Amino acid sequence: MSTPPRPRPVGLITATVALLRKDLLIEWRTRARLNAIIFFALATLLMFSFALGPDTKLLEKNAGGYYWLAILFASVLSLGESFRVESENACLDGVRLAPADARAIFLSKAVGNTLLLTALGALIFPVMVALYGVHIATSAADLGLILLLGCLALSAPGTVYAAISSNARARDVLLPLLLFPLVIPALLSATKATTLVLQGDPMNQLGSWLGLLSGFNLIYWGVGFVLFPRIIED
Amino acid sequence: MKRLMKWVLPVAAVVLLGAGWYVGLAVAPPDREMGDVQRIMYVHVPLQWMAMMAMFINFVAAVAYLLSSGGNVGTVSAKPRSSSPLVSLLALVVNLMAWVAHILKSGWGLLMPGSKEDEARAKQDESGWKLDSVAEASAEIGLVLGTAGMITGSIWGRPTWGVYWSWDPRLTSEAIMLVTYMGYLVLRRFVEDPDKRATWSSAVAILGAINLPIVWFSVRWWRSLHQVQSSPRTVDPAMVLPLRISAFGMLALLLVFLGYRYRQAMAERRAEMALPDALPGDVPSSLPQNSSKVA
Numbered sequence: 001m002s003t004p005p006r007p008r009p010v011g012l013i014t015a016t017v018a019l020l021r022k023d024l025l026i027e028w029r030t031r032a033r034l035n036a037i038i039f040f041a042l043a044t045l046l047m048f049s050f051a052l053g054p055d056t057k058l059l060e061k062n063a064g065g066y067y068w069l070a071i072l073f074a075s076v077l078s079l080g081e082s083f084r085v086e087s088e089n090a091c092l093d094g095v096r097l098a099p100a101d102a103r104a105i106f107l108s109k110a111v112g113n114t115l116l117l118t119a120l121g122a123l124i125f126p127v128m129v130a131l132y133g134v135h136i137a138t139s140a141a142d143l144g145l146i147l148l149l150g151c152l153a154l155s156a157p158g159t160v161y162a163a164i165s166s167n168a169r170a171r172d173v174l175l176p177l178l179l180f181p182l183v184i185p186a187l188l189s190a191t192k193a194t195t196l197v198l199q200g201d202p203m204n205q206l207g208s209w210l211g212l213l214s215g216f217n218l219i220y221w222g223v224g225f226v227l228f229p230r231i232i233e234d
Numbered sequence: 235m236k237r238l239m240k241w242v243l244p245v246a247a248v249v250l251l252g253a254g255w256y257v258g259l260a261v262a263p264p265d266r267e268m269g270d271v272q273r274i275m276y277v278h279v280p281l282q283w284m285a286m287m288a289m290f291i292n293f294v295a296a297v298a299y300l301l302s303s304g305g306n307v308g309t310v311s312a313k314p315r316s317s318s319p320l321v322s323l324l325a326l327v328v329n330l331m332a333w334v335a336h337i338l339k340s341g342w343g344l345l346m347p348g349s350k351e352d353e354a355r356a357k358q359d360e361s362g363w364k365l366d367s368v369a370e371a372s373a374e375i376g377l378v379l380g381t382a383g384m385i386t387g388s389i390w391g392r393p394t395w396g397v398y399w400s401w402d403p404r405l406t407s408e409a410i411m412l413v414t415y416m417g418y419l420v421l422r423r424f425v426e427d428p429d430k431r432a433t434w435s436s437a438v439a440i441l442g443a444i445n446l447p448i449v450w451f452s453v454r455w456w457r458s459l460h461q462v463q464s465s466p467r468t469v470d471p472a473m474v475l476p477l478r479i480s481a482f483g484m485l486a487l488l489l490v491f492l493g494y495r496y497r498q499a500m501a502e503r504r505a506e507m508a509l510p511d512a513l514p515g516d517v518p519s520s521l522p523q524n525s526s527k528v529a
């Protein structure tokens with residue numbers, strides 16, 4: 001006689017994948033968030049060229065910085081929206097009550113935001129090439145790596161802060177206020193690395209900036225993973 | 235304890251700061267290159283040291299709050315998931331910190347000013363509020379001292395470097411530190427639920443504090459690719475004495491501020507906890523009317 005299989009507790013990976021699928025499905029059905037952040041980032045890129053006047057040399061020189069600022073501003077929208085979705089019909093309570101690891105919520109939200117921001121970065125890059133007249137001096141693979149690491153670095157602390165600010169008053173003010181000073185090292189190294197890719201890297205500095213970015217990611221993915229259950233508990 | 239807070243520390247602060255600044259202004263020699271401008275060091279450097287100390291207290295209180303409010307000390311190791319050496323090492327570290335937090339938590343009561351009545355009431359409160367109040371007090375005072383330190387630094391920088399501000403790693407990191415703690419205090423204002431406020435602001439304090447070394451490192455790296463504006467500070471023995479006296483004076487001032495701000499914060503927590511869940515205005519006043527309609 002075979003005993004009926006005991007229900008096993010849902011593992012961290014399984015729960016994360018399930019939540020991520022849910023988030024991506026919501027995103028796919030409306031596509032509101034991706035559309036919004038793409039147009040927002042494009043508008044930001046355009047605004048930088050107006051703010052500086054028609055000096056193409058200057059635009060080309062600073063392109064890396066504008067690119068990352070556009071992604072950073074868009075990330076605030078994306079992160080805020082990823083938790084606003086959950087506040088409708090108290091969805092977050094439902095997710096929290098599920099018999100699964102609360103850290104899966106952190107992983108799924110952070111990975112979801114990373115995917116969205118990386119897609120955004122890949123989509124606006126050609127526009128930046130056209131607007132600012134830049135070209136890739138080293139290799140596209142380097143750029144892809146920087147983009148991925150930079151978006152990971154924005155998403156991990158961003159998810160923690162979005163979870164906090166989505167429940168507080170004045171959430172639209174709070175998220176950038178908390179997030180911007182925190183991601184300065186990530187922004188700095190991503191911008192520097194992008195500039196090196198766009199303008200050539202004669203002194204081989206790219207590796208060290210990527211190292212800094214990876215270190216930042218390791219620390220904040222780790223700390224966010226540990227702290228997140230405490231933040232969303234009720 | 236009350237006397238310490240009300241008389242000993244404030245008097246010590248005034249006397250030490252007065253003496254230190256007098257020696258610094260009148261007795262110590264002027265700097266060979268900077269002249270009398272250098273004398274602002276006796277104000278600026280203690281301010282910065284004490285700002286750092288306040289931020290450090292804030293970090294410790296935040297970590298202690300998160301560790302102690304989650305349940306009993308040692309809950310972290312109570313649910314072993316895997317037995318890898320890394321995890322057990324981490325659990326050991328966390329437990330050590332929880333232990334320190336526990337000692338800190340019970341030890342702070344001894345330092346706390348207040349009457350017997352206060353103490354009796356405080357014992358009824360959850361001890362977590364004490365840590366939360368220490369965190370709030372230290373962040374606010376650290377921000378004030380750090381801002382004052384930055385202003386005095388700019389006043390010194392103008393005649394010495396020729397500019398009020400330079401993007402040197404130390405200045406940049408400090409500016410980012412001040413912005414981080416401003417965000418921390420803004421968050422505290424925007425969250426009404428005291429429990430959530432304490433937990434969330436502890437998380438923000440920890441994330442922000444971890445960031446500061448990374449900022450320092452990355453900014454230095456960023457600058458070193460251009461040029462480093464170094465300011466070697468070799469301090470003459472004649473200048474050490476006034477610096478040391480004023481540093482201790484500033485420490486006394488910091489403790490006075492912390493003590494009083496901490497009492498305020500605890501009073502606020504008590505007032506918040508004493509509030510009923512629903513204020514009279516929140517109760518739907520249409521209830522009797524409805525019921526009469528139904529009847």
